[in-house]
Amino acid sequence: MIDQLYQHHFCNAIVLELKDQGGGANCRDVIEALKGPKWFDLTSEEMALTDPCGSNTFDHSCHAAAQYLRKHAYLDRHVQRGVWRLTTKPYGTIDKGY
Numbered sequence: 001m002i003d004q005l006y007q008h009h010f011c012n013a014i015v016l017e018l019k020d021q022g023g024g025a026n027c028r029d030v031i032e033a034l035k036g037p038k039w040f041d042l043t044s045e046e047m048a049l050t051d052p053c054g055s056n057t058f059d060h061s062c063h064a065a066a067q068y069l070r071k072h073a074y075l076d077r078h079v080q081r082g083v084w085r086l087t088t089k090p091y092g093t094i095d096k097g098y
Helices: 007-020 027-035 057-071
Strands: 024-026 083-085
Touching: 007 024, 007 027, 007 057, 007 083, 024 027, 027 057, 027 083
Parallel strands: none
Antiparallel strands: 024 083
């Protein structure tokens, strides 16, 4: 399933999970929540996948989506390292049935 996911899937899930966690949370907690049955329900094989650089593929995709969200002002840039917090800019999620 992980190979069928695009950046908007990760962006939507990050925004919705942060809303569920009160608007901000540690990035590791968010990524762990996204791996679970509520969002992507990854298998152990999918969780173990790495990219050519040796980084975890799912973690890398989540961090890339967070970078996109920061660039477009949906995540606050001025928070301590490792913490993702939503800004007040409205984010229109795209429901793709994942």
